[in-house]
Amino acid sequence: MKKTEKKTTNETLNQVQNYLKQNKDYPYNFESEHHYTVSSGSLLLDVEMGGGIKPGVIRSTGVTEGGKTSCGLSFARNFQKIPNSMVMYIK
Numbered sequence: 001m002k003k004t005e006k007k008t009t010n011e012t013l014n015q016v017q018n019y020l021k022q023n024k025d026y027p028y029n030f031e032s033e034h035h036y037t038v039s040s041g042s043l044l045l046d047v048e049m050g051g052g053i054k055p056g057v058i059r060s061t062g063v064t065e066g067g068k069t070s071c072g073l074s075f076a077r078n079f080q081k082i083p084n085s086m087v088m089y090i091k
Helices: 003-022 043-048 068-079
Strands: none
Touching: none
16 A cells, blocks of 8 residues: 555544544444354355354345245344344345
8 A cells, every 4th residue: 555545544534533423422323333143044054154144234146046035034034033133024
């Protein structure tokens, strides 16, 4: 990384941190991180995924009738086993 790029990155981070500090009354600015792993229900798939799905955005693509919805519903069922969790399915 060049010096100018590093300086720009630091300035940007400082601006973001200052904005968040100035607006700390908004509830999502300093939301604590959530750490959990949701099992797929398949030992082989979980091993390949490092234990299952972790918090974040998941995008699943593939052929028609390839099992994307079934896989998603399996993760949803396993996610509901975590305390204080909720699943919403919208088609």
